[in-house]
Amino acid sequence: MQVGTLRQTLAARWLSRPVVEQIGRLGLHVLLLGLGITFLLPFWWMVATSLKPNYAMFRIPPLLVPFQDPSTWDRLVWENYPNSFTFTKPPFTIFIRNTLIIATLSTIGALLSNPLVAYGFARLRWPGRDLLFAVTLSTIFLPFIATLIPLFLVFRTLGWVGTWWPLIVPHFFGAPFYIFLLRQFFLTIPTELSDAARIDGAGEFQIFTQIILPLAKPALATVALFEFMAAYRDFLGPLLYLNKEEVYTISLGLQKFRMEYDTEWGLMMAMSVIVTVPIILLFFFAQRTFIQGITLTGLKG
Amino acid sequence: MAAVTPAPHRRGPLWLRQLGLGLAFVSPWLVGLLAFRAYPIAASFWYSLHEFRGLGQMRFVGLENYWWMLTKDLDFWTGVSNTLVYTLMAVPTGIIAALTVAIALNVRLRGQPIYRTIYFLPVLVPDVALSIVWLQMFNPQYGLVNTIIEGLAKLVGLDIVGPGWLASEVWAKPTLVLMHLWLIGHPIVIYLAALQDVPQELLDAAAVDGANWLRRTLHITIPMITPAIFFQLITSLIGAMQIFSQPWVITGGTGQPAQSLLFYSMVLYRKGFQEFNMGLGTAMAWMLFIAISLFTYLLFKSSARWVYYGGAEERR
Numbered sequence: 001m002q003v004g005t006l007r008q009t010l011a012a013r014w015l016s017r018p019v020v021e022q023i024g025r026l027g028l029h030v031l032l033l034g035l036g037i038t039f040l041l042p043f044w045w046m047v048a049t050s051l052k053p054n055y056a057m058f059r060i061p062p063l064l065v066p067f068q069d070p071s072t073w074d075r076l077v078w079e080n081y082p083n084s085f086t087f088t089k090p091p092f093t094i095f096i097r098n099t100l101i102i103a104t105l106s107t108i109g110a111l112l113s114n115p116l117v118a119y120g121f122a123r124l125r126w127p128g129r130d131l132l133f134a135v136t137l138s139t140i141f142l143p144f145i146a147t148l149i150p151l152f153l154v155f156r157t158l159g160w161v162g163t164w165w166p167l168i169v170p171h172f173f174g175a176p177f178y179i180f181l182l183r184q185f186f187l188t189i190p191t192e193l194s195d196a197a198r199i200d201g202a203g204e205f206q207i208f209t210q211i212i213l214p215l216a217k218p219a220l221a222t223v224a225l226f227e228f229m230a231a232y233r234d235f236l237g238p239l240l241y242l243n244k245e246e247v248y249t250i251s252l253g254l255q256k257f258r259m260e261y262d263t264e265w266g267l268m269m270a271m272s273v274i275v276t277v278p279i280i281l282l283f284f285f286a287q288r289t290f291i292q293g294i295t296l297t298g299l300k301g
Numbered sequence: 302m303a304a305v306t307p308a309p310h311r312r313g314p315l316w317l318r319q320l321g322l323g324l325a326f327v328s329p330w331l332v333g334l335l336a337f338r339a340y341p342i343a344a345s346f347w348y349s350l351h352e353f354r355g356l357g358q359m360r361f362v363g364l365e366n367y368w369w370m371l372t373k374d375l376d377f378w379t380g381v382s383n384t385l386v387y388t389l390m391a392v393p394t395g396i397i398a399a400l401t402v403a404i405a406l407n408v409r410l411r412g413q414p415i416y417r418t419i420y421f422l423p424v425l426v427p428d429v430a431l432s433i434v435w436l437q438m439f440n441p442q443y444g445l446v447n448t449i450i451e452g453l454a455k456l457v458g459l460d461i462v463g464p465g466w467l468a469s470e471v472w473a474k475p476t477l478v479l480m481h482l483w484l485i486g487h488p489i490v491i492y493l494a495a496l497q498d499v500p501q502e503l504l505d506a507a508a509v510d511g512a513n514w515l516r517r518t519l520h521i522t523i524p525m526i527t528p529a530i531f532f533q534l535i536t537s538l539i540g541a542m543q544i545f546s547q548p549w550v551i552t553g554g555t556g557q558p559a560q561s562l563l564f565y566s567m568v569l570y571r572k573g574f575q576e577f578n579m580g581l582g583t584a585m586a587w588m589l590f591i592a593i594s595l596f597t598y599l600l601f602k603s604s605a606r607w608v609y610y611g612g613a614e615e616r617r
Contacts, residue, residue: 024514025410032405036419039483042434043422045445049437057443113329120326126319136330139338141535141597145543145566146590147341149573149583150348153355154341173333204322233427235546240574254429255550265437272430279425284418290490 046276050269051076057265080270087267088256090246095253096275102164102249103231109171110178110227111220117174118182119208123194133183140176152240166241167234171227178223185219186212221289229279250275342590349584355577366584377585379560380568387474387564388541391481395537396530399485403492404518417493424486432550435480439466467551470559477562480547488533495529496522527608535600539593545570565589 049057085092120126121133155166189212197207213220235251242248245256257268283290324331349366351359370377406417423431438445447463454461464472499522507517523530548562554571556563565585573582 025408028405028408028410029412032410032416035402036416039419039423041445042431042438042483043426045438046426046430046434049434113333117327117330120323124319124323124326126323127316128320129323132327136334139334141539141593142338142342143539143543143589143593145545145569146345146586146593147338148569149579149586150341150344151337152574153344153579154336170333170337172329173337174330175333179330204326208326229425233425235428235550239549251427251429254427254433258433263433265433268430268433272426272434276426276430280418280422283421283425284414287414287417287421 043276046269046272049265050080050273051078052266053077054264054266077266080266081274084257084267084271084274087264088253092253092271094246095248095250098164098247099232099249099251102167103228105164105168106171106231107224107228109168109173110175110223113172113174114178114223115182115213115216115220116208118179118186119204119212121179122183122186123191123207123212124204136176136179140180148240155241161241162243162247163241164247167231167237171231175227178227181223182216182219185216189215218289221286225282225286225290232279345583345586345590348579349587351580353580353583355579359580362580366580367588370581370584370588374581376563376568376571379556379563380565383474383556383561383563384542384544384565387477387544388538390474390478391541391544392534392537394478395481395485395488395541396534398482399488399533400492400523400530402485403489403496404522406489407493407496417489420489421486423483428546429550431480431484432547435476435547436467436551439476441465441468467562468558470561473558473561477544477548477551481541488537491529491533492526495526499525524609528610531600531604531608535597538596538600542589542593542596 088095121129121136151166152161155161158165160166160169193211193215194207197211202210233251234249238249238252242252248256254268254271257264257271348359350361350363352362352365353359402420406413406420410416426434437443439447441447441463444466446466450463451461466472466476503521503525504517507521512520543566544564545566548556548564549567549570552562554567556567566589569582569585569589572578572585
């Protein structure tokens with residue numbers, strides 16, 4: 001009987017667990033891959049279009065692979081890549097440089113302000129803290145469209161319209177979502193560490209810079225990535241504030257390939273590929289840190 | 302948390318020193334809160350009570366802007382209905398899609414980093430480029446999507462013509478919803494982070510009791526991450542109600558065809574920054590603010606019923 005039970009258990013295990021699991025895994029791979037292809041398709045389309053000559057753009061059926069049609073075999077338009085830099089006036093390198101400056105400064109701003117504020121909410125005790133934190137959280141839900149016009153008028157009064165300042169300066173004063181993310185992360189760091197440092201006579205700022213910040217690297221990296229990417233792809237901000245081509249960002253610059261009667265699809269897609277690939281690589285290598293850095297325990301208002 | 306040890310050279314009562322220190326740390330945000338949030342919202346209301354062209358004199362008109370907007374301005378109502386229809390389609394589908402993919406991406410599987418990158422990829426493409434690709438792929442005649450649909454239909458012997466997508470009044474918004482579904486990278490990251498916190502002991506215990514993967518997912522995993530779902534529900538609602546860049550780029554700011562892609566924030570942008578009717582623009586901004594506050598409040602009210610706050614860490 002014992003042997004029978006054992007055999008049954010083994011059989012059951014062999015049947016139910018690994019095989020079902022194997023099939024499940026395979027199914028999951030198929031699912032993720034299949035869906036993944038539809039996610040990759042537009043990107044592939046971007047790359048394919050960037051290599052097509054203009055006359056092949058509106059062919060029926062469309063060319064999924066730019067060289068699938070023998071008549072275009074030798075005509076992969078690699079020149080679209082170098083040409084996309086020089087087509088616009090000023091050259092696209094200026095737009096890229098502008099975007100990098102804005103995104104870098106915004107990221108620096110976010111990294112200087114948010115951790116400091118989050119430390120004040122997470123690791124210090126002071127009257128009114130919880131109330132102010134509740135107010136802070138509620139501003140996550142404030143629609144930015146609602147503040148658009150008054151902010152524009154403020155920046156116009158300051159003479160900042162047409163400059164990058166309206167796109168950069170606000171990031172030096174904290175953003176509720178980042179404050180929240182960092183606070184949650186800081187809360188997970190044992191208070192004993194800070195207490196020990198206090199006994200040794202360290203001031204709060206010292207504890208902040210020398211104990212908390214080094215331990216919070218994943219969270220800081222997450223904030224930096226989020227902020228950099230948001231600034232990198234922002235459209236409405238530049239549309240609103242940047243009115244001269246010399247200060248345009250990538251988002252506005254890409255629209256320069258679209259003219260009134262004609263669109264330079266190939267050049268536009270070549271440039272889109274150029275500006276997207278570095279960000280993709282960045283994400284691929286940073287993703288582990290990225291997900292570790294988000295601590296959501298106690299996600300409530 | 303231990304109190305700060307009072308140093309002999311410091312003066313004043315303890316609470317005052319603590320307050321000073323706390324405020325010093327959060328001071329950047331105090332400026333951000335007042336200058337970039339509180340002031341604009343208050344000023345927005347003040348401007349909305351005036352006839353104001355952005356420059357020159359402001360003339361107090363009471364609630365006239367609101368009255369005009371609600372009774373006479375057709376664009377306003379077009380914007381409202383388009384935005385509501387879009388929001389109702391985009392938010393639930395977005396939540397379900399992101400959650401499903403995130404759960405699949407959370408399974409221990411070879412190649413997950415690559416899959417994760419693939420699903421995040423679209424978020425990394427600048428909105429402008431993305432919108433243009435979308436415009437091309439969904440072109441009714443030359444586009445890839447209809448070619449595939451029509452080709453597949455031919456395989457089974459059907460001779461159909463694919464939808465007009467962005468060129469059709471009926472299909473334009475669903476096409477934008479599809480585009481939104483393609484941009485679920487951010488929610489996926491949030492869900493993946495939340496999924497890391499689901500206690501493994503709980504899942505193991507359920508597995509020992511014979512619960513299969515689906516039951517574990519439905520009865521443990523999803524309830525455990527309801528706070529993240531709730532957060533995502535509110536932020537995606539707010540995002541959907543402010544949709545701007547994609548329809549703006551796709552339609553060149555016109556909201557065509559037949560104004561089916563004229564969304565609320567596009568109308569607001571037009572009134573405020575193209576017609577320089579800042580009074581009307583801020584009145585629209587305030588209506589949006591009220592609407593979003595109301596929806597957020599209702600969702601928070603409902604959250605007591607379905608959001609699980611088991612995190613003991615918060616109970617101090």
